[in-house]
Amino acid sequence: MTTNQAQPRFSSILQTWGLPIALLLIGAAMSFAHPAFLTTTNLINVARQVSINGILAVGVTLVLLTGGVDLSLGSVVALAGVVAASLAQAGAYPVFIVVAAGVAAGACCGAINGVVVTRGRVPSFIATLGMMTAARGLALVVSNGRPVSNLSPDFTRLGGDLGRLPIPVIVFAVVALLAWVVLKHFRLGRHIHAVGGNPEAARAAGIRVGAIGMIVYTACGALAGVAGLVLAARTTTGQPNAGVGYELDAIAAVVIGGTSLSGGVGRISGTILGVLLIGVINNGLDLLAVSSYYQAIVKGVIIIGAVWLDRNRQHS
Amino acid sequence: MKNLTLKCLIGVLAITLLGGCHRDDLGTDGKKKIVIGVSLLNLSSEFIVMLDESMQAKAKELGVRLIVNDAQRSADRQIQQVEGFIAQGVDAIILNPCEVDASSPAVDKALAAGIPIINVNSETQSKPTAFVGSHDEESARIAMEHIATLLKGQGNVVMMQGFMGQAAQLKRDQGAREILAKNPGLKLIANQTAEWDRAKAMSLMENWIQSQGSQISAVFAQNDEMGMGAMLALERAKLKDKVIVVSIDAIADALQAVKEKRLDATVFQDARGQGATAVEIAVKIARKEPYEKETFIPFKLVTPETAAAQ
Numbered sequence: 001m002t003t004n005q006a007q008p009r010f011s012s013i014l015q016t017w018g019l020p021i022a023l024l025l026i027g028a029a030m031s032f033a034h035p036a037f038l039t040t041t042n043l044i045n046v047a048r049q050v051s052i053n054g055i056l057a058v059g060v061t062l063v064l065l066t067g068g069v070d071l072s073l074g075s076v077v078a079l080a081g082v083v084a085a086s087l088a089q090a091g092a093y094p095v096f097i098v099v100a101a102g103v104a105a106g107a108c109c110g111a112i113n114g115v116v117v118t119r120g121r122v123p124s125f126i127a128t129l130g131m132m133t134a135a136r137g138l139a140l141v142v143s144n145g146r147p148v149s150n151l152s153p154d155f156t157r158l159g160g161d162l163g164r165l166p167i168p169v170i171v172f173a174v175v176a177l178l179a180w181v182v183l184k185h186f187r188l189g190r191h192i193h194a195v196g197g198n199p200e201a202a203r204a205a206g207i208r209v210g211a212i213g214m215i216v217y218t219a220c221g222a223l224a225g226v227a228g229l230v231l232a233a234r235t236t237t238g239q240p241n242a243g244v245g246y247e248l249d250a251i252a253a254v255v256i257g258g259t260s261l262s263g264g265v266g267r268i269s270g271t272i273l274g275v276l277l278i279g280v281i282n283n284g285l286d287l288l289a290v291s292s293y294y295q296a297i298v299k300g301v302i303i304i305g306a307v308w309l310d311r312n313r314q315h316s
Numbered sequence: 317m318k319n320l321t322l323k324c325l326i327g328v329l330a331i332t333l334l335g336g337c338h339r340d341d342l343g344t345d346g347k348k349k350i351v352i353g354v355s356l357l358n359l360s361s362e363f364i365v366m367l368d369e370s371m372q373a374k375a376k377e378l379g380v381r382l383i384v385n386d387a388q389r390s391a392d393r394q395i396q397q398v399e400g401f402i403a404q405g406v407d408a409i410i411l412n413p414c415e416v417d418a419s420s421p422a423v424d425k426a427l428a429a430g431i432p433i434i435n436v437n438s439e440t441q442s443k444p445t446a447f448v449g450s451h452d453e454e455s456a457r458i459a460m461e462h463i464a465t466l467l468k469g470q471g472n473v474v475m476m477q478g479f480m481g482q483a484a485q486l487k488r489d490q491g492a493r494e495i496l497a498k499n500p501g502l503k504l505i506a507n508q509t510a511e512w513d514r515a516k517a518m519s520l521m522e523n524w525i526q527s528q529g530s531q532i533s534a535v536f537a538q539n540d541e542m543g544m545g546a547m548l549a550l551e552r553a554k555l556k557d558k559v560i561v562v563s564i565d566a567i568a569d570a571l572q573a574v575k576e577k578r579l580d581a582t583v584f585q586d587a588r589g590q591g592a593t594a595v596e597i598a599v600k601i602a603r604k605e606p607y608e609k610e611t612f613i614p615f616k617l618v619t620p621e622t623a624a625a626q
Contacts, residue, residue: 036526045526049519136360145365149569160552235514236548237569241360242515286523292480292509 018309019258019273023280030284037287044166050279051168052077052234054272055227056250057257058172058179059220061271064254065183066216067196067263068117068124072109072131073224073250077243079139080106080228085148085238088155095154102232103225109135110221111214118213132247139240148238159233168230175223180268192216196263253278256306277302350380350602352595353401354410355394355422357437359386362567363587367412367437370591378599391418398422402429408598409433413440416483432601436594437587438483445601448594448611452484455583455615456491456538459562462581462617463502463534466560470501471533474524476517476542477509485509488538488564505531510542517545525553537563540570540582547579566618574623584616 084102183189257274259266387394413419426433478485510517537543543563566584573579
């Protein structure tokens with residue numbers, strides 16, 4: 001990136017603080033527009049409502065950092081949800097087995113994505129598009145095309161609250177913290193960045209590019225499994241049709257958070273801000289009773305606008 | 317080499333699959349069995365799965381063969397499937413239309429080929445040989461009337477819409493608004509889509525609890541998934557005993573919730589009745605017997621009192 005003589009200070013400030021400032025401005029505007037926005041209950045609601053997208057977005061960040069993409073997440077969410085729900089029938093299996101099965105279902109899908117992308121050298125867009133279709137089909141097979149309900153209270157409790165804190169939010173926080181630590185303080189994190197920045201250079205430097213790919217896709221799938229568990233527990237049912245389009249919501253949040261679609265550049269903190277920004281806008285527009293037609297337009301404009309700004313400051 | 321192995325594999329697979337479809341065109345009496353082509357809206361929806369099961373059961377009972385295709389919500393695919401049925405020379409076609417306008421060419425093509433076509437569950441712009449289904453507006457009228465009764469005509473109502481622009485959403489919206497217009501004491505204070513989805517409905521309800529607070533006296537959700545979502549959100553906010561929730565479809569979860577007095581009511585659309593009747597009429601037409609041009613299967617309100625009986 002070359003320095004721009006005309007506006008060096010301002011652009012670097014915008015680069016670091018643009019997203020938090022945007023979030024604060026929108027938050028402030030919503031607080032004035034509706035008295036219910038800035039209340040503890042509502043802010044907890046926002047956190048609860050973003051947690052599933054947040055968990056997925058953390059996984060997507062890892063994949064995008066390596067220069068790949070994962071389109072299978074929504075279907076994997078549904079698959080993990082119905083697998084968990086089938087095991088979570090009242091009196092069937094203890095909760096830890098249900099949770100392990102859900103996460104494992106997601107991790108398996110992710111690992112298959114990883115093999116196809118790294119070994120088969122199939123572009124990630126195509127590999128995960130295939131998985132998107134196959135995992136949806138598998139979810140329909142597992143559930144016979146019907147929602148799986150009557151889940152044990154032990155399991156659905158995972159979608160509830162611990163004191164005032166929603167458990168989905170705690171899960172999101174733990175997942176985000178783990179990813180942040182790994183990316184920032186572990187060699188694996190540096191390798192993930194390196195692979196996405198320049199795979200040839202990374203390979204020359206002795207990084208096992210294939211292994212990194214496997215780890216990243218498997219982790220992303222496992223996180224989709226976690227999101228599927230949270231969704232099933234929250235809605236008290238495992239649905240084969242759940243999660244359609246979730247991958248795109250997650251990618252949108254990650255990209256708004258400043259992660260580059262071409263790999264190598266991005267941060268978990270940005271992703272969290274991106275997730276929160278979308279959540280605050282959804283919540284605020286619902287509070288203000290804005291028509292769903294206009295909500296869709298607003299969201300689209302914000303996604304394009306955020307990336308536009310981001311690209312321009314990277315070029316300047 | 318790799319390529320060749322792959323081709324061989326595909327070849328073997330194709331042969332096995334073809335060989336697997338044995339032909340049973342002859343009935344027990346030795347006469348040619350009646351064959352009915354069925355194109356369904358979407359087999360990953362619980363309601364359509366029930367429709368399919370009831371058709372299969374009725375076909376078995378009547379000794380006819382069904383070829384069931386899943387259009388997966390695509391009107392274009394549906395037209396192709398009907399073209400396929402015409403090419404196979406089926407005796408009748410049952411169409412469960414994806415869309416009012418876009419699925420119409422399927423009806424036109426079948427009629428032009430001289431094959432009777434029966435629409436089940438929803439309508440198309442073109443008039444088929446026969447129709448079996450329910451008036452979607454009616455279900456919303458029943459639901460909203462029940463809300464009016466429970467509230468004694470006075471209160472604030474919020475409405476959760478389905479996927480905007482779909483026939484079911486438009487008709488249920490219309491039916492609900494007819495009843496609202498007749499009850500000036502009922503006020504629609506918020507109205508938003510949750511896209512038929514339980515998780516989205518939970519978020520929407522949480523947000524409404526924030527913005528409307530204790531003003532909401534009843535929720536009308538255009539399907540049970542959203543009704544369940546609204547109910548769960550209200551329960552978690554400890555408000556369910558103050559707010560009435562009524563929705564439509566009578567899916568298994570909702571029936572259970574009504575029995576447990578968590579959901580106030582749902583409206584039963586008789587998938588089994590629709591599927592069985594459609595097959596019966598298709599067979600009558602194929603056998604050149606007299607048949608009903610339009611059959612309306614009535615909706616039923618399911619309340620905790622009536623649910624116990626089911």
